[in-house]
Structures are given as structure tokens and as C-alpha cells.
Amino acid sequence: MKDGIKICTIGGGSSYTPELMNGFIKRYDRLPIKEIWLVDVERGREKLEIVGALAQRMWDKAGLDVKVHLTLDRREALKDADFVTTQFRVGLLEARIKDERIPFSHGMLGQETNGAGGMFKALRTIPVILDIVEEMKELCPDAWLVNFTNPSGMVTESVIRYGKWNRCIGLCNVPIGAMLNEPELIGKTLDDLVYRFAGIDHFHWHRVFDAKTGAEVTDQIIDAMLDPDKGDGTPANIHNIPFAREQLDHLKMIPCGYHRYYYLQTDMLEDGLKEYEGIGTRAQQVKEVEDQLFELYRDPELAEMPELLSKRGGAHYSDVATESIAAIYNNANEHIVCSTLNNGAIPDLPADAVVQVSSYVGGAGAQPVAFGPMDTSARGYLQLMWNMQRLVEEAAVYGDYGALLEAVALNPQTPAGSEAKKCIDELLVAHAQYLPQFADKIAELKAAGVTPIDPVVQELLAKGL
């Protein structure tokens, strides 16, 4: 790797970009970047220009000689890149609105990484990232792909399995959130503790040990989490319903916030339906924050990340991303939780699965720590969910409707049956323009008159979105 690093960020027009710049600026002494290429699609051009200008102002204000390039030409951006980060959203926020509202309209959870919504985000994203990988093989074969496009686990697994591209790590901000919030619950700092995470993206657990004595303190953290007087570090975008104490006592691990969708499924669904019928789903809420953010970004005086961004959800994503890049660049072997090849780290899943585990990240990528066998309940659920992901990936790559039905049958968020079938049929129709691999099936569904029943979605479709 040459000294003047070239970063290529796909989906550069995202509202997250200032956080990413911030992360790079903070690590500039360890990570001597020369140029950053923000690339986006035509529909994102305006946002790209706004956020790109802010990005350049941020570097300038920091007094660092880094050039921010803006482009719609992905090949130009990839050429000779050292690191490629991916934060794009196929179909933009409108697609997310469909991912959320269509399932709710059938009485199922609408959420962009879990349930039918997450599946369809994967169906749209995986073919695009596989295209990117092919271009990387040609244009920057020594680059690392640092993915934080959701559903990060399925996208990363597809890159490695179908794209045959091992120079990839997948990131998620959930583990860092836990590590930042939990220690103080038991009167410790992060340095006092040893964290061990294992599972898959948005479906992992962790155990915690005292670094001085080596003794496990997982139960102490569980106690504190369930103490109504203390917070628990759940991500801002997940409703804060407490887990059942006896369940956690049996589990002997700390679930991630997203486990609420599974361990407290009906309560989370109820909450979600309330929003769906009331203030609108998360995407609709985020859209408002985003509009506000871009209003701020436009301000030519603004040269730093605005406070508001941290309320966007997804905080620390960029911290994890830039830290990972710095760890690879400096062969620092830092503890980072990321999606990488299992290789036995979780013996309950195949060695060639992509899992999200505590890893030491250095010059040869992520080295996953062997977590050891899981106990009954975690094992069974994890095996279900990983196989469910595999089915979605297979559906994404081959356009296999049967695989999609099987994924639905496995995913607890989409109780199988005729209602779930209606739901995914509507999603196929609603996302038609981003699902070329399902063209035949979609044509058949359209011919049969399938059309989303949700009025907001109908409106979007009417606008050609």
C-alpha cells in the first residue's frame, strides 16, 4: 500500500458521509489519506454535491491536504483505490419506505434489516455489490472492501461466497454501542473489560470478562441492564422493552438490541404497527431528519459534522469503519467486531459461513477469535437465522422465488402462509425496477393483478419511485 491512501466511498452522497470524514480526520496521523472519491448514482447527484462540498470544507478546516472528488463514474472512483467503503442504498429512502410499510400493511414487522424488509434490501443490494466486486478485481485488486451497507451480514457473505472476494470485512455499529454503554453500568471502563462477541450481523450475543481477574462479569451487566434505574445501551432506533430476566439467566450471554425483534417479537410488532398507523415508519421519520441534515449541510459556513447527525441512528458506524481501515493499514491487530469468514470461530455454523465475531483486525484482515460452541437456545436460533440469510442470498443471486419462500418460512418475522406470500409478492412488484433477477416472476405477479395495498406505497409507485 502506497503512502498516499486513496479512499473510494460508494453511496458517497449519504447523510452519513460527514461522520465518515470526521472519523478519517481524527485518525489522519495513523491514516495518511491523499484523496477521497465519493461516488453516487444520478438520482443522488444533488445530495452528493451538497455533502461532498461539506466534506471538502471539513478537511480544509482540519488543515489537512486531502482532496475530495465527487463523481457518478464508479469505475473512475474505484481505479487504484486502497480502501472501498460501501454505504449505498439501492432505491434510496423511498425503497426503505416500501420495505417497511408493505410488511406492516400485512400485519408483519416492517424493518429494513429484519423480516421481509431486510430480505428485500438484500435482494436489491447483493447484485449491485457483486458488480462492484467484479470492477474491483479489475480496477483495484489489492483494495479492501469495508462494507457497512445493510443487511451487512448478508451483503458481506455474498461478497465472499459469490464474489469470491476475501479482502472484505463487514461492519455494524451495534457491538461498539454495547461496548460504549455497558461498562459504566457496572462501574467500569471499556479498558477494564474483555468483550467476546459472536453471532451474525444484527443477531449476535456477547460475553464480558474482567480484564484484571479474568472472571466473567456477563451476569453483572445483565443485572444492571434489567435494573430499571439504569440504561442498557440499546441503539436509539430500537424500542426499549426489557428482556425477561429468567431468559437471560438461562442464556448466559447478552443479546444485541435487535434480538428484541425475536425475543420480544409481538411487542415490537405492536409498537411498530402503532407507528405505522400513526407518525409513520422509521424511514418516514428518518426522511425528515435527512431533509433537515441536508439543509444544514448546504450551509457554506458549516465545516464540521453537525450534532443532529448523531440522532440519525447508525451512530458510530463511521467510527468503526475508519478504525478498521486504520487497523488494517497499520497492522494494528485491534479488537473489532466484524463480519468475516467463520473458519470455525463459531463451531455451530459451517467454516465457510460469514459470521460477526470479535476479531483482531490487522494487515491481513480480520482474524476471528474462536468463540467455542454455543448452548442450546443461541445455537438453534443462530442456525435458523444463518440458513435464512443463505436462502435470501441465494434468492438474490439466482432470482429464485422458491428460495425466497423458504426464507420466509424460516424467518420468525414473516410467519409463513398466504398472508406472508401476499406480502412478498407485493414487495416484488413494488421494487420491480431494482429486482431484474425476478423479472419473470414479477411480470407474472403483475399480470395476476398483484399490487401493494398500502396507500403510501401506492403513491410512491404512482410517482414512478
Added chain:
Amino acid sequence: MKDGIKICTIGGGSSYTPELMNGFIKRYDRLPIKEIWLVDVERGREKLEIVGALAQRMWDKAGLDVKVHLTLDRREALKDADFVTTQFRVGLLEARIKDERIPFSHGMLGQETNGAGGMFKALRTIPVILDIVEEMKELCPDAWLVNFTNPSGMVTESVIRYGKWNRCIGLCNVPIGAMLNEPELIGKTLDDLVYRFAGIDHFHWHRVFDAKTGAEVTDQIIDAMLDPDKGDGTPANIHNIPFAREQLDHLKMIPCGYHRYYYLQTDMLEDGLKEYEGIGTRAQQVKEVEDQLFELYRDPELAEMPELLSKRGGAHYSDVATESIAAIYNNANEHIVCSTLNNGAIPDLPADAVVQVSSYVGGAGAQPVAFGPMDTSARGYLQLMWNMQRLVEEAAVYGDYGALLEAVALNPQTPAGSEAKKCIDELLVAHAQYLPQFADKIAELKAAGVTPIDPVVQELLAKGL
């Protein structure tokens, strides 16, 4: 094994007993039985006497010198037995009514082998069968235990794992049902085909091959099953909603009838709720048939199995049971699908799991045929369900409420959350007398005022049932 065989049947007062006698009578030339001991509990005494008398009349009419003994003393019945069959129901049909109605009253499937109902049947049954195993170790250490008490898979696994009793096979009538019904769908007889089953009890799949050419004909059977003009061999007690063709095409195996509860979950739930709110749940329907049956059984002229019994559901259970006993006795190495130690037959589950697979049954018990690795969707779901079962067994043996909550979290029939918690709390309270291992938790729940909301259940409880 001596030549005059002693059979001990626990739950001998069951309405199924005539079918069992029938099976033994048909096989008498291969299975020279000397004495049959029907044992039951005090509450079942009257039924025992009625059905026991019929049983003796059946043997007499067949002109065979077999003595049917009736007793409430289990130890006497077990003493020196060669085969012990178990068909008892802890709590009788009233308990089944609770297993079914309480879940439905919370909007969840009420069914005695799946969902919350099945879990609670296991919680009540496992401690009792483990007591039986301890008595067998003392009183008939060379006997074989042939279990067809449901949930047959969990009960059999508990016998082997916790009871450390390997001389046990678990049976179920679903596979034989498929083998009897499917061949004619493709113009064949059972002898023309080779069947391979694998999974766990009430959650298994099968593949079928042509015995002449060795070629797989699974897809031909799927085609025929989905042909609206042909039946599909679904057990009488499962509603006949067709599976989605694309799903089966992807699965490349034939699911069992009970898979409808998973692959068509919401539709089956809807149907069940309709019955719950209308004619009553299955247990209530069965109770009527049973009353009619015992009316018939009382007739001193009756000396054969009445036709009505075959409408009871559970047909062929006794055929499989008596055939298994004959196969063991004669070292016949017959193909029988049963629950037995995995030993690698399904590599996706631990070698010490109990699975339900095609086996060759002979003098050393069941020899499971190695089925080989499953593909994604079957693998993930099977791993979930087996671990769910393990949690139920653990809860049954140790009275662990956390394990029960985890089982709920894994089981698709009980979407996790506060509603599911209410449901199992009510079930605990409703079955208090049969769940001594949960005494403390139940006391706590009662103190907190937990009581079933279903009026029929309230009525049963008011009667002390």
C-alpha cells in the same frame, strides 16, 4: 428373550388399545405373546376395565391363548416384561383441552404436539416416563421400551438422554401414513419404491426412489400431491391446505403433514381459531368420539376393533408399534421410521441427538440409515426445532422457567413476547398438579393472580380437573 412374550402397556385404558390388540393378533405367528398387562392410573380405572375386557374378548375370539391382565400397579405390570409400550396421557383428555384452548385464547396455535400445547404435554410426560425407566432398570432390565406417547420425539430423547436407556424406540404414525398413501399417486405400490425419511418427530421430510431403477421420484410425488384432483395422504387431523409449489421445488423433499403448522403457519392458526371459537378444539371433538367408542367397547358381544376407531386419528400407530416389536423379536431388520439416536444419520444435528429417520429395526434395536447433510432450508429449520425440543426437555427435567422462555422464543408457534409469556404462565397454573418440578414458579404466578382466561379451562379447573 423367552418364547412366551410378556407385553406391558402403560396407559392401557386408552381407546387405542383395541387397535394395539389387533396388531398383535395379526402378528401372532411371528410374535408368540403369552401375556399382556394393561396398566393405568386410578382415574382411568373404569376405562381400563372396559377396554381390557374387550381386549380379552378379541384374543379369545382369535382362538389364541393370551391372557390380558389389568392392573393399577405399574411395578407388577413391568416385572419381567419383554416389551413395554407407552400410550399414556398425563392428565387425560382434560389436560389436552387446556393444552389446546389456552394458546388459542392468546391467539396462538393450540395443538398437542406443536406450540405451547406440545411443550406442556412434554413437561407433564417426561418426568413420568423417566420414573418408568427407573422402574424398568430394576424390574425388566432386558426389556425394550416402545414409546408412542406424544410428543414422541421429546419423550424418546429424554428416555435416552436423561434416563440413559438406549433400549428404546419412539414411534409416530405419520411416516407410515405417507408410505401408504403416496405410491398410488404415481401409479406405484409401496414395494416399487424406496423411502428415505429424516428429521425429528412431527418435523421430518422424505425422499423417494424407484426400486427398479434407483432413480429419485420425489418430484413426481410432489407434482401429484399438488394436483388438485388427487389426495395427498395428510393425516386426518391436519387441515389440508396445499404447500406452495415453488417452495417444494426448492426443498426437493416432501414435508410431513405437520409441516403445515410451520410452512403455512398463519393459515393453520386461522383454521384452528375458527374451530376454537366454533365447534371446539380437537380434544373436545375427540372426547365425543371417545365417549362413543367406550359405549361400543362396553358391548360384551363386541370382540373386534370397531370401524369407528380408525376415524379417531392416530391410525396405524399400533401397526407401527406391533410391527416394530415383531421386527426386534425376529431380528428382521425391517425398514421402520422411528426416533432413535442420530449417530451421524443427520450430520447437521449432534451425534447424540434423537432423530426420526428411516431405520432398519432388528434384534439390536434401530439402525438408522445415514441420510446425509440437509440443504439450507431444511437444515436451518431442523436445527431450530431440535434445539427448541432440547430446551423443553431441559425445562421438563429441571423445572427451569428460563429454558421454557427460550423454547418459546425458538418455537415459531409461540411468537415471543408478553402475550406468549401470559400464555405459558396460564398453562403452568392450569396444569399445576402435573408439574411438580415448577411448583415454586407456579406458586409465584398464582400469588400474582395469574389465571387462565379461557372459560372452558376455568370450568375444568373449577371441577378440580
Added chain:
Amino acid sequence: MKDGIKICTIGGGSSYTPELMNGFIKRYDRLPIKEIWLVDVERGREKLEIVGALAQRMWDKAGLDVKVHLTLDRREALKDADFVTTQFRVGLLEARIKDERIPFSHGMLGQETNGAGGMFKALRTIPVILDIVEEMKELCPDAWLVNFTNPSGMVTESVIRYGKWNRCIGLCNVPIGAMLNEPELIGKTLDDLVYRFAGIDHFHWHRVFDAKTGAEVTDQIIDAMLDPDKGDGTPANIHNIPFAREQLDHLKMIPCGYHRYYYLQTDMLEDGLKEYEGIGTRAQQVKEVEDQLFELYRDPELAEMPELLSKRGGAHYSDVATESIAAIYNNANEHIVCSTLNNGAIPDLPADAVVQVSSYVGGAGAQPVAFGPMDTSARGYLQLMWNMQRLVEEAAVYGDYGALLEAVALNPQTPAGSEAKKCIDELLVAHAQYLPQFADKIAELKAAGVTPIDPVVQELLAKGL
């Protein structure tokens, strides 16, 4: 499968052919053969004619209308065959002499299925059988391949793994030998016992159970085997040195006769060296018996299998082969020990390994019985040996000399180092005409002056053999 069965026997000129005919004649009522095609290579033409004529006389004497065809055209013989049996030896007995004498000349075991000799038999045979498989795909795609060419395990695994031909079972006469000899050691007949074999070809163990009680009697057989007054059923061609009692007590399984080469390695080597330096190696002894046999076969009055053949070694091979064919033809699901896809039957080896296990053979081929995990000593040794086989297969298919060196490093019969390297280099040179895949390496070795040091081998090479 049509009723008039066509059998194709490759290596039809073998001295074993009369035993094979005998097996078919005995089973004619179950196996209505119409025609048998014996095919061989030009060098075997004379033998083919002699033994072929005898074969026809045997059928005629039996009064059965079966036509024995003789041909050097393999394609003609394969065309529309129902069963293909393979008993050919690439390079004839002269090659076996080299396989035996070259290792002995370097102080290592010379034996045609173990050690360097076995490896080289595999290197010569595998490419040929893969050619046969390709022809079968074209000429008789519904036929079953019944292989008993040694090393039967590696050859069968190559057919399945590299040839992608699953309609294949591999046979060996060792298990049937044990089952025929052991029962009487404990005063039983074979019908009184249940046998369970597991391992790989020529490296398997077995456990035995009483069919009446289900109790294990393995230890009783071990006791009897080690009783100096009783025989132990070791194949005639294996020297009869007793295993150490404490080792078998720990092992808790009965090893096969070939395990002597591993458990009593130095003693077997010593014996072998004595023969090498004295009366000549096994191949040399067999050659004499063969000459005698063909002298007998020539007699136009002879119309049955001569007694002498049973002293040839390899007895019962044909019995197992013809019984397997009858079991497939009649979908008889008989217990036959054969090499087939593991599929989990031995969980300590990959599911896609080919193992030799107790199977039920019927219309869809072999259904291996799940044996369950092995204990330490059997597991470790079996894993070594199976991986050693895989390396030989890889070397055979790709001509990879490094893989061959690795196989040598793993195989206990070829203690790794410069002497072993000399040995395999000489074997490569000696078998040059049958190892086209190693042509470059052999050229290099010849250029370096490598030439076998054994005088008998030198003589053969001088004759162009």
C-alpha cells in the same frame, strides 16, 4: 431394469471368473441373467478365452440359458449393461510383483493394498476406472458399477468423487470372512448375531450384538479370538499373529485382519521380508497357483469351479458381489458391508467421504447404517488413513508428486524419509507404462538414473513387462 439382465465383467479373463459364475448360477432364481460379457485387454486374451469357455460350460451344465460373450472391445461389452463388475488388474501379476518387491527391497512392507504397493496399484487403476465411468455415462447410464478391484476403497471413492458416479458400490471379502468365521467361536450362528462394521476398505472394525437380547458380545468374540485353541477368521493371505489383548480391550471393537499391518507392523514386515528373501512374495506365490488354475480351466471336461480356486485368496469376493447385485435387483435391503458415501454414518469423517460400513443394499443402492462416533484410537487412525487415501487419489488423478510424498508421510507402512523417496521413485520408473499422468516426473527420474534395485524387477523390466 429389463428382465433379461446383462452383466459386463471388466477383467473377465481373471482366474476369479469361475467363482463369479458360480455366484450368479446359485442366485439365478433371484437374478435372471440373460447374457454375460467378459471383457479384457489384448495381453489377457488367452486367459479370457480359457476362462470364458469354462464359464460357458458352467452355465450349460447348470442347464440355464445364459450366453457368455468374450470380447476385447469394452464399449461393446458396456453397451446397455445392467451391472458392470470390475476385477481387472492394470499391468497384470507382473505389476503386483513390482508393487511387492520394490518396497521390500527398501525394507518396507510390499503388499498390494497397503503401503507403497497399494498406493501404486491405486495410481495405475484410478485413471482406468474413470475412463470406464465416462463410457458408462454414454453406453449404460442406468447401470450399477460393482467394484472389487483393489484398493477397493480408493477406487470406489474416486469413481464417486472424481467420476461423479453414485451408482457404485465397492466390495471386499474381509467382512464376510469375519461374519462366516466368528459366530462359531462363541457357539452361535450368523443368524444369532447382529454385525456392525465401520471404517474404510481394509481398515475397518466391527462390533457384534446378540440378536435375541440385543446385548453386545464383541468382548466374547475377542476372548475367543485370542484363545490359542480357536481360530480367528483371519484371511488366508494375512499372517496370523495375535493382537495384544489389552489393546483390544481398550479398543472395544474387533479389528480386521489387515489391521495387523498397522497394529503389528514390525512383525508383519519381518514376516514379509522373510518371504521376500525366501520363497518369494505373495504375487510370486499366486502366480504359481494361477498357472495351475489355468491348466485346470483348459480341461474341456471341467464345468464347475475347481476346489483349488478357494485357496487363491480372495474367497467370497464373488459371493458378496453377486449377492449385492441380487439385493439391488430385488430391492431386498440386505445387510452387506460395502464402500459407499459416508453421509454421516461415521461422523468422524466428512459426509462426502467414501467409507466401508454396514449397509442395507436395495433398489436405490447402499443405505449405510449410522455407526456413530468412534473412540480416540480408532478415530485418530481412521482419520489418518482416509486422508492418506485421499492424497493417493489426488496423486492418481492429477499426477501430483507432492501429494504422493504426503501420502507416504501419512502411511505408517512407508516411514517417511529418503529411503521411502527412493522406493516410490523406483516404483514410478518401474510402472512407467501405466502411469501416463506422471510422465514428466518419471522422465526426470530416469534422467537422474533412478532404477529399481530389486533383481526380479530388473528382470521384468528387461523383458519389457
Added chain:
Amino acid sequence: MKDGIKICTIGGGSSYTPELMNGFIKRYDRLPIKEIWLVDVERGREKLEIVGALAQRMWDKAGLDVKVHLTLDRREALKDADFVTTQFRVGLLEARIKDERIPFSHGMLGQETNGAGGMFKALRTIPVILDIVEEMKELCPDAWLVNFTNPSGMVTESVIRYGKWNRCIGLCNVPIGAMLNEPELIGKTLDDLVYRFAGIDHFHWHRVFDAKTGAEVTDQIIDAMLDPDKGDGTPANIHNIPFAREQLDHLKMIPCGYHRYYYLQTDMLEDGLKEYEGIGTRAQQVKEVEDQLFELYRDPELAEMPELLSKRGGAHYSDVATESIAAIYNNANEHIVCSTLNNGAIPDLPADAVVQVSSYVGGAGAQPVAFGPMDTSARGYLQLMWNMQRLVEEAAVYGDYGALLEAVALNPQTPAGSEAKKCIDELLVAHAQYLPQFADKIAELKAAGVTPIDPVVQELLAKGL
């Protein structure tokens, strides 16, 4: 852990102790030791006093306030220890002489970690370390056990498996040797490279990656190692015969020096026999160096580790040990290759095996990096060797002679048969006083007249050693 650290070193009278002190002194800023307790047995009292005095002089010269305590009372030394290091040798160098000479006298490798010698060192050591673990549970339950007593792998596995003591890491100086020697072979420094080790103690392989590019450079190092003009980092006590290039090309990993005993078995044996018949075995050579060392240690002027010690073999052991202790103490998460619970790191071995792998060592002990599945040749050999170790451990714990015979059958260094049996029988007799678990068997052997044939061993026995 309190700040004034207490170290307890068992086998404190070893000639290695000055290197250990040196390691602690160099790391004093990170590892604020207060007291060091050197403990030994009565027979080692004199050495303990000599080396203990030197140790104290070393600390004094370094100007650090650390008190070195000498004792024969192990309990006193263990009381409240923070770290326990083990470097004892049961039976002292005389036992090693027997371990080496008896196998050679039967034509087998005599080496203290491989072959029969290594097995017997394990048989003597494991019961003692299990006693130590029991004392630790009572006297210092929060301490870490850092084992470098050989055979380090088996000893560490026994501590974890039979002693149920997870606060243990096992060390070995071979990996650090490779990491110190190899980089310069390809013009790099250790910091430029990422090392990944996996296997078991004295039987591991490694792969190497460029830290800048992430690309694998294993093959470059192999090229350089086989270049006759370059050294290869083989430990001083292993003869330097080159591996076969084609074998390493196929292996695609770098073997450790001890692999010569397996990959070049006969050559290493030949070399060893030459020494045995000539200058004496390694133990005899080491004994001379040790006598010289203690002569130096006696010198009251000497206050540092003498140069000669680094020629003793086993260099860097103490470096690895003290670095590991510092890493645990400081939760430093450093890359250290050590023996620890597998937990899936090598998927080809059970999760509960103890393996030697690249780990990140910190406050909760060793976190093994998941290495992923091995390829054929490494997998098969590793599985053999680990199971062989398990058999030795079982023999050590239970005094099971059958397990020992099985270990012999698996270990390539002891070709099975009557000669190997003679060898281990003599070893049992020769080590009688240190093998109480085999008392009965030894009595039986003595009664049968078994006595070592090696004259040097006979002499030692005559002296009561």
C-alpha cells in the same frame, strides 16, 4: 490482581531459571513483581540453592526490589501466587536419559517429546501437574498457570481436561524461533509480517502474510528455507535435514522443526542412532552443558545470565513465558502462539481439544484465532497425533496399559509390534518409581523378568536412579 505480583516457579532449580529471571527483569516496567518463589524437590535442593542465589543477584544488580524465595514446600510457594510457572522435570535428567536410550536400544527414535520417550515423560508429569492444580484450587484460585513443562501440549490438555482448570496456557519456544528467524530470509522484519500458526505442540504449521498488502508469502519463505545458501530457523536441537520441496509445495504451509521426526522419519532416526551409538543421546550431551552451567552459576560474582545458557536448547522459552505473563497482566492482547482450548479454531479437531495456535493473549487468557479447516495431509496427520496424545493422557491418568498400546499403534515413531511392546515394557520398568498408576502392570512385568537392555540405563537403575 494486586500490584505487587507473586510468581511461583515449580522446578525452580532448573538451569533455565536465569533466563526466566532475565525475562522478568526486562519486563519489570510492565510487570511489577514483588516476590518470586522458586520451589523444587529434595533431590534438586542443591541446584535450587545455586540457581536461586544467582537469581537474587540478578535482581539486585538490576536495582529492583524483588525478593527470591527458595523452598521445598510447594504449598508455601503456591499460597496467594498470581502466576505459577512450571518447568519441572519428574526424575531429572536421568529420566530423560532413559526416555532416550531405551527406544534407541530397540531401534526407535529416543527423544523426549516425540515417540516413546515423550509418551513416558507425559506419563510421569501429568499426575504431578494434576496434583499442583488441586493445590492451586485451594491456595491460589485466581492464579494463572503458565506451563512450559514438556510435552507441553499433553500436559496443558490434561490440566484443562482432567484438572478442569482453564486458567492455563501452555507454551513452547518453537513458534517464536520461526518468527525470529524467517523474516530475514525474505528481507523482512517480523513487524512486516502476519503469522498464523495452527496445530498441536511440536506438531504445528504456519502461514505467513505480508502486513502491507495482506498477500500470502508462505511460498516465498519456503523457497528461501530450501535455498541451501540460507538458514531456516530450525531449533538447535533438531538436525537440519531439508524437507522435500514438492511436499511443501503441496502442503502450502510451513512445518515446524519437529515435523522432521515425521516427514523425514527414517533419516532422523538414523542420525539419532548414530549419536546413541557414539557421543551419547541429547540428554547425555545436555547433562554436560548443565554441569558447566551450574559451575558458572556458583560464581558469586556472576549476576547475569551467562551466554552459554542460550546454547542449552530451549532458548526463548522464558521470553515467551514472561511476555505471556505481561500480556495477561496488562490485558495487552498480544499475538502469542500457545496451547489453549480449541473452541473451533481448528475445525478439524473437537472444540474441547487443546491446540497450539496463534492467539491474542490478554486479561481473560488466550483468545485463539480461528485458523479454518486444514487440507488433507495436515488434517489427517494432525488428527492422528492429537488422538495419540489423548491416549497418552488417558494412560497417564488412569494407568491404562491398553491405552498406552493404542498410543504406540498411532505414533509413527513407535512402529507397532512386539519390538515396540518390549520398548514400552522396559520403559515402564525403568521409570517404576515415577509411575505409581502403573504399579500393578510394572510388578507383572518385573515378575516376567523384563529389564532394560541398554547398559547406560542398567547402570542408572543399579544406582537407584
